Amino acid sequence: MARAVTPRRKLINTGLAWAIGLLIFFPILWTILTSFKTEAQAIASPPLFLNFDWTLENYGVVMDRSNYGLFLTNSIILAGGSTILGLLIAVPAAWSMAFVPSRRTKDILLWMLSTKMLPAVGVLYPIYLLFIQLGLLDSRVGLVIVLMLINLPIIVWMLYTYFREIPVEILEAARMDGATLKEEVLYILTPMAVPGIASTMLLNFILAWNEAFWTLNLTAVDAAPLTAFIASYSSPEGLFFAKLSAASTMAIAPILILGWFSQKQLVRGLTFGAVK
Amino acid sequence: MGRIQLNQVTKSFGDVEVIPPLDLTIEDGEFAVFVGPSGCGKSTLLRLIAGLEDITSGHIEIDGKDATDVVPAKRGLAMVFQSYALYPHMTVRKNIAFPLRMAKLDQAEIDKRVNAAAEVLNLSNYIDRRPGQLSGGQRQRVAIGRAIVREPAAFLFDEPLSNLDAALRVGMRMEISELHKNLATTMIYVTHDQVEAMTMADKIVVLQAGVIEQVGSPLELYRTPKNRFVAGFIGSPKMNFLEGAEAQKHNAHAIGVRPEHITPSPTEGLWQGRVGVSEHLGSDTFFHVHVDGWPEPITVRAGGEVDMHHGDTIYLTPEADKIHKFDASGLRVA
Numbered sequence: 001m002a003r004a005v006t007p008r009r010k011l012i013n014t015g016l017a018w019a020i021g022l023l024i025f026f027p028i029l030w031t032i033l034t035s036f037k038t039e040a041q042a043i044a045s046p047p048l049f050l051n052f053d054w055t056l057e058n059y060g061v062v063m064d065r066s067n068y069g070l071f072l073t074n075s076i077i078l079a080g081g082s083t084i085l086g087l088l089i090a091v092p093a094a095w096s097m098a099f100v101p102s103r104r105t106k107d108i109l110l111w112m113l114s115t116k117m118l119p120a121v122g123v124l125y126p127i128y129l130l131f132i133q134l135g136l137l138d139s140r141v142g143l144v145i146v147l148m149l150i151n152l153p154i155i156v157w158m159l160y161t162y163f164r165e166i167p168v169e170i171l172e173a174a175r176m177d178g179a180t181l182k183e184e185v186l187y188i189l190t191p192m193a194v195p196g197i198a199s200t201m202l203l204n205f206i207l208a209w210n211e212a213f214w215t216l217n218l219t220a221v222d223a224a225p226l227t228a229f230i231a232s233y234s235s236p237e238g239l240f241f242a243k244l245s246a247a248s249t250m251a252i253a254p255i256l257i258l259g260w261f262s263q264k265q266l267v268r269g270l271t272f273g274a275v276k
Numbered sequence: 277m278g279r280i281q282l283n284q285v286t287k288s289f290g291d292v293e294v295i296p297p298l299d300l301t302i303e304d305g306e307f308a309v310f311v312g313p314s315g316c317g318k319s320t321l322l323r324l325i326a327g328l329e330d331i332t333s334g335h336i337e338i339d340g341k342d343a344t345d346v347v348p349a350k351r352g353l354a355m356v357f358q359s360y361a362l363y364p365h366m367t368v369r370k371n372i373a374f375p376l377r378m379a380k381l382d383q384a385e386i387d388k389r390v391n392a393a394a395e396v397l398n399l400s401n402y403i404d405r406r407p408g409q410l411s412g413g414q415r416q417r418v419a420i421g422r423a424i425v426r427e428p429a430a431f432l433f434d435e436p437l438s439n440l441d442a443a444l445r446v447g448m449r450m451e452i453s454e455l456h457k458n459l460a461t462t463m464i465y466v467t468h469d470q471v472e473a474m475t476m477a478d479k480i481v482v483l484q485a486g487v488i489e490q491v492g493s494p495l496e497l498y499r500t501p502k503n504r505f506v507a508g509f510i511g512s513p514k515m516n517f518l519e520g521a522e523a524q525k526h527n528a529h530a531i532g533v534r535p536e537h538i539t540p541s542p543t544e545g546l547w548q549g550r551v552g553v554s555e556h557l558g559s560d561t562f563f564h565v566h567v568d569g570w571p572e573p574i575t576v577r578a579g580g581e582v583d584m585h586h587g588d589t590i591y592l593t594p595e596a597d598k599i600h601k602f603d604a605s606g607l608r609v610a
Contacts, residue, residue, distance in 0.1 A: 172328050173361035175348040176432075177422065178378035187374075191365045 028252070035059070035245035042242040058246035066229060068250060075225035075254075077140050078215070079208040082147035083201055086155045089148075091197070094159035095185065099168060109160065112153040120150070120213050131218060140223045143215060147208045155204055162196025163189070195265070202262050209255045226251035278339060278430035278462030279304040280325060285334035287320055287486075294320055295486040297334065302430075302464060302479070307456050310466045311473040312483035312509070318466045319434055321483070325464065326432050327351050339429050349378070354423035355432040358439060360415045362407040368394070368418050369403045375426040393421040413444045420455070430462035437472065449475060470510055474498070482506050504606040507532050513562060515600070516574045528601035528609055535562060535575040537598035542584060545591025549574065551584050565590055 005013075022029075033049070034042050041052045062068070097105050127146065128137075136142030166189065174188045190197070212227040219228055230251050233244040259266065280302040287295040295317050302308045310318040323329040325336060327348035335344050343351050354375070362371050372393055376386045394400045397417040407415055416436060423431055433452070437445045453476050456463050467473055473480050474494045482489040482497065482505070490502045494510075501507035507515050515532040523531045539545070540563065549567035559580050564573040576592060584590060601609045 167359060167361065169357045169359050169361040170363060172348075173355065173357060173422075174363075174374070175328065176326060176353065176355040177375035178349045178426070179374075180349060180378075183378060188363060192363075 028256075031245045031248050031252075034242055035249045037242050039240060039242045042245070058242045059250070062233070062243055062246045062250065066232065066247075068229070071224060071226045071229040071251075072254070074140065074219075074223055075209055075227075075251075078143050078147055078223070078225050079205045081140070081144035082151065082208045083204045085144060086148045086152050086204060087197070087201065090152060090155040090159050090200075091185070091190075093156050094163050095189065097156070097160050098163035098166075099171060109157065112156060116150075116153055124217060128217065137218060138220045138222050138224075143218060143223050143225075146214050146218065147211055150211070150214065151204050151207050154207070155200055158200045158203070159193070159196065162193050162200070165196075166192050199265050202258075202266055206255055206259065278428075279337075280339075280430060280462065280464070281337040282325070283335045283337070285324060285336060286332045287317075287324055287329065288332045293332075293486070295324070298486070298488060300481065300488065300491070302462060304462055305460045307453075307463045307465065307476060307478045308481060309473040309477035309479070310464065310481045310483060311468065311470055312489075314468060316483040317486035318468075318483050320486075322432050322434055322464060322466045326353055326355055352429040353432055354426055354428035354430075355434065356416075356419045356423050356436045358435040360407070360419040360439075362415060362418055362422075364407050367404050367406055368399055368410070368421075371407065371418055372399075372421045372425055375422060379426060389425045390421075393425045396424075397421050412440050413448065416440065416448060420452070424455070424459070428461065430464060433463065433465040435466055435468070437467075438469075452476065471512060474510070480510070482509060500608070501600065502608055504530065504532065504602050507600055507602075507608075513575045513577075516572075518570065523601075526599060526601055529604040530602045530606075532600040532602065533594045533598065535577040537595045538574070538576045539593045539595070540565075540576050540578050540582070540584070541591045541593070542588070543591065545593040547574075547592045549590055549592060551586055551588045551590050554584070554586065556580075563590065565592060567592075 035058055036054045036056070037048065037052050038055060038057070041048055044052075097109065131137045131142055134142070136145075170192070171184055171188060174184045179187065209225075210227065212231070215225050215227050216231055219225070230244070230248050233240065233247040282298060282300045284297045284299060285295065286293065286297050298321075310321060312318050320329065324331050325338075327343070327346060331344065335342060337343060338346075338351055338353070363374065366374065369390055372390045373386050376389060381389075390403075391400075394403050397420060399414065399417055399421060402410060402414060407418065410418065416439075419436070436452075437448050440448060449472060452463075452465075456476075465472075465476060477494055479491060480494055480497055481491050484505055490497060490506045497506060497510045501510060504517065508517070511534055513535050515534050516538075517530055517532045519530045523529060547567050549565040552564040552566050552573050554564070555562040557580075561578045561580060561582050563576045563578060563584065565576055566573050574592065576590075578584075603609050
């Protein structure tokens with residue numbers, strides 16, 4: 001039975017939800033606000049909330065000083081490339097784990113997840129050395145591969161859970177209807193798993209877009225994405241918070257917009273399988 | 277055409293042998309029903325024929341050709357699943373057309389066959405709907421439509437009616453029988469419902485624990501069951517079994533009498549008992565009669581309106597030539 005919701009209770013719930021939402025969103029909001037302040041106002045004490053002189057000067061300086069377009073292009077290539085490459089590997093992997101599991105499938109899944117428990121810095125040396133040997137340092141190809149690899153366990157896991165929701169009889173029906181394995185995956189499994197695949201793609205794209213550890217350590221100029229672009233405003237100049245904020249805002253804006261438009265898909269993806 | 281032959285087929289899952297060596301032939305155009313209790317291996321057997329499970333050893337021949345290592349898609353069989361297994365993202369038309377698309381037929385031919393199937397199955401008005409918008413019976417029809425368009429060597433049905441309500445089930449049962457008469461294609465039908473088996477089959481295959489207990493026409497199984505299991509499984513309500521003194525009178529370890537082969541009377545008869553639970557069906561009445569010294573009540577069929585009640589004394593007389601005799605191992609003795 002549904003619990004009766006009194007107007008008073010509803011008001012409290014709504015207020016609480018907004019408060020928590022704002023708390024989570026506050027750092028982003030503050031960054032955006034700071035990006036429109038002058039450097040002096042940015043570090044003013046007490047902090048200024050809305051009553052400052054709004055200026056676009058920081059954006060101008062940032063655009064002048066660095067090649068935003070290149071960073072943006074790199075971010076799109078790295079996030080997009082690693083997502084597509086990851087899916088190409090993960091769809092068949094998840095298919096086999098979901099539909100023809102062996103006795104060790106659960107162990108393999110767990111082992112794959114366990115690689116995410118290892119601190120990334122633990123494998124920085126070997127990967128760095130490998131990159132030097134293979135000449136992949138500061139290359140998009142190298143970064144696409146690394147970003148794909150670090151997110152692959154999550155993609156396989158997500159797809160595995162979606163595929164598990166698809167009744168195996170439907171795939172068997174396709175087989176009886178004369179479909180080859182390729183046709184079964186193409187015409188039956190994939191269309192049925194589209195919501196799952198889409199949310200997996202989105203999540204992976206966001207994770208890859210925001211990934212900083214590997215992009216900062218393995219890139220310099222040519223393959224550096226927006227995370228490196230933000231970082232370039234933090235270290236040498238120390239206290240230029242307004243410009244750092246402007247750079248951050250420019251870096252997160254594309255993914256924030258993407259996330260906003262696909263929030264329905266994302267929520268469905270993250271809660272898929274919870275209720276049938 | 278669709279003659280299906282199994283030679284020494286076995287199936288094991290890990291160390292568990294679910295089907296010991298088994299031989300079976302289903303003739304072209306035959307309606308064969310695999311029947312047995314849950315877990316008797318009937319669905320597994322069907323899936324072995326379909327190719328959805330690999331056989332552990334032995335050979336399967338379809339239409340005279342060895343199909344043992346042929347993938348399901350190439351066996352030329354069509355299957356109707358218990359859950360219907362329709363493609364939820366496709367319309368009825370696309371569902372039915374799917375096997376034809378896979379067979380790379382040209383569009384005109386596909387349209388022609390899909391429309392013909394939809395016509396036969398009364399689906400023309402729903403052809404552009406998706407499975408989610410259809411009732412259970414309609415979904416079942418789509419599943420059948422998807423099976424018939426490709427003109428398979430044989431149809432495999434895996435408990436296709438068990439998700440339908442009782443009234444619909446009777447209707448669909450007749451439709452499938454009708455379909456078999458019209459197409460004259462081999463059909464293999466799996467069910468746990470012996471009424472479905474009796475009403476539809478040319479040949480019934482009774483299975484228990486992966487072993488074929490008996491193969492025969494419905495009436496053969498009814499009249500001359502090979503053993504106690506078949507005797508108890510075929511026929512509704514179940515055959516009554518008696519052991520001990522009553523059986524010894526007939527030189528048997530056990531005897532069986534069907535409820536419809538016992539004549540009840542309020543005044544005279546061979547056995548005397550008390551009426552227990554009675555089930556009034558209108559056309560028939562079934563009495564569960566308690567006889568002193570017998571461990572289980574005897575089920576008796578009487579006419580529709582018999583004036584006997586709980587606790588009344590009742591006399592029973594079995595028809596002498598309808599008594600089945602079994603030895604200690606449960607096998608029929610003549």
